[in-house]
Every structure is written in structure tokens, then in C-alpha cells.
Amino acid sequence: MRLYNSNEMARIGCHGCEGCSKCCKNMGQSIVLNPYDIYNLSNNMGLSFEELLCGPVELTSEAGIVQPCIKMIDSAEGSKCGFLDSNGRCSIHSFRPGICRLFPLGRDYSDGNIRYFILEDECPAGSKTKEKIGAWLGFSSDSELRKYEEFLGKWHSYISDKRKEIYAAGEGAQAKAKEIGAMLLNRFYIPAYECEDFYLEIYRRMEL
Template identity: 40%
Template sequence: MRRELDLNAVSDGKLYRQSDMVKAGCNDCKGCSDCCRGMGDSIVLDPFDVYQLCSHLEQNFETLLSYALELRMADGLILPNLKMAEKEEQCPFLNIQGRCSIHAFRPGFCRMFPLGRIYEEDCFHYFLQVHECRQNPKTKVKISKWLGISRIQEYERFVLQWHTFLKKAEKIAAQFQEESAVKNVCMFILKTFYLTPYKAEADFYEQFEERLKKAEIYFF
């Protein structure tokens, strides 16, 4: 979560690291799919999310845009998000049993839920959103296990790098008054981090950092 928020109003008032235990376990949802419906355009995807989807589904970004993703404005930038579908406004990857068909490589937003992130200057913490998940009773689980992401330190480094980059890019885009100039900024970000395929045989994080360096030279 990148916007300002009142932690006391939405959480248990505590901040967590990935090594901490938190009361978020929901007994495998028991078929509940409330958090997969009616989410609007809130599930914004970062480059790692899209890389995972493209790799495991063996589809490119453009194909995903044709049925599962859409481009929307988020904090002044155009970014991809999961496209809610059907009358129920449900995730396009929810199957007829009400289960996630991409659970093994689901987006980071979905992995965290009902956790969120709050960022500081050079780090971030997790917090528990106490009003979001209806499943009770909850059990305690280690956050790193809840996220289920291998190479968690590298992943968290990526998350912080991406957040920091977007905040800088937002400030640059906000300086332009011409719509075409803002669009150019957005298209550069989309092409650099999403549209250009990542090499399957190479490490994602190394490729991301190479692209990040080029983007920072271009912008800053």
C-alpha cells in the first residue's frame, strides 16, 4: 500500500517484518473467495507479478491484456492491474470452484492479503488489515511462510526498489502539464518493465536491476 493511511483505524496497530508471526491464517479459505471479488482496479501488478504470469502461463503481456489485465491510472502513472470480470466482478483467474487457478504464482498483492505494506525512507513493514478478511478464527503464521516466495530477501529488495522508483516517476510525471508528456513517461515505464519480455533463462532480479539503471539514467 503506497498511500497515506491511519494504521490504528485499519490494523492492529503493529508493524511486522517477514520473520514475524501474525494472526492471518484463514484455514486455506475453505472455498471462500470474497477477496477475489469486487476489488475494482486495486490489484496493481508490479514487474515481478507480470513476469510470473507470463512465465507460468506461457503468454506475453499483450495476450494477458486481452482477457486478464487492464491498464489504469494509479497515482499518476499508467500501470497494469487484474481485470475484474463477469457480473460478480471476480478475478479472471478464479475457477468455477471458487479457487485461485494461479495460486502458485499469484500476484504479490494477493499473497499478502490480508496484510499490507507501509513504506519508510529505506525500508517497509507489513501490517495486518483487521477488517478485510471475513474468515474466522484466524491462526498465527510466519509472514515469510504466508507470502510463500522463494528468495524472500531479494524479493523484498525488489519491492522497495520498485516502490522508490515509482514515487520518483510520479513526481516527474506530475511536473508535466501536457498530457502527451505524461503519456510518454508512462509508455516508457510500460515498455521498459512490462512489454519487453524477460529472458526465461536469466535471473529476473538481475534483469530488473539492469532495466532500473537504464530507467534512472533516462529519468533522473
């Protein structure tokens, strides 16, 4: 599998999706939201985390750890994201979650570096165009992209360490997972990010 850096070009351009919306339907609880996603949703929609949980967001347990995700709603065409509008377009396109921005790419965290791979069979768009991955993710400046990738790497390591703690708890793993899930919600999701710099604020919380 070929891995790309974010400054490379990859054949991922889907011609504006042209009303396809396949990756917005029947996704179960796979669109997991990190604190940056929740920060963006809250700020742009003017809703607190608790208010988001009463609407388009729900909680899931990903490998034993409770985290928020996009809620799929039932419809005549199967389940679909509540943000999908009647024209098959994303109604929150400019501030959609990171996993949605990424598609049809996946992210690889091995070797301590963030790299990307193409989900060859997941997106039906034909004759894909070559796009620069950083721009595809919606970052016009390299410095903003670097800051985002640095955050993703740190968050991924943080969650991986918490998974190891759960595993190391042996018979107490269930209680440990519950404790960590509650800590994540109370420390990273429920309190709003009042500081102007999201990254400074989350790194401060990661050190608590």
C-alpha cells in the same frame, strides 16, 4: 497500527480460505501488477504481455501512472477475477500476484523499510492462526524473500520518483504522465525477461 517485519508471526491464517474468495471479487482495478507479477504470469501461462492484455490483465492509471492490473469480469455475483474457478478457488494459486499473496496483509514502505500491517476489517475468516509472514508470502528461503523485498523497495522508489517527476511538470503533468506510462510499458512490461535472473535484468533496465 502495529507494523511487522517479514520474519515475524502475525495472526493472518485463514484456514485455507475455505471457498471464501471475498478478496477475489469486486476489487475494481486495485490488484496492480508489478513487473515480477507479469514475469510470473507470462512464464507460467506461456503468454506474452500483449497476450495477457487480451485476457486476464488490463491497464489502469494508478495515481497518474499507467500500470497493468488484474481484470475483473462481470458475473451473477458481481465482478470477480477471471482466475477464480467455479469452486471459488484461485486457478493460478502457485503463481498468483504479490497483492493476492499478501492478503489479509498490507505493505508499508515508510522509513525506507518494508513492513506489513493486518487489514483487520477486510478478511471475514474467524479465529485466524499465527503465521510467519515470509512463509505466508510463499518464500521458503530467507535469501529469496530478501531478494524479493529488495526488489519491491527499489520498484516502489522508482515509481515514487516518476510520480514526483509528473508532479514537478506542473501544467505539463498530463503529457509527462503519458510519457512515463509509455516508458514503463515499453521498458519493463512488454519485453520478456530472457535473463535467468529476473532481478539482475530489471535492475539493468532501471538504470537505462
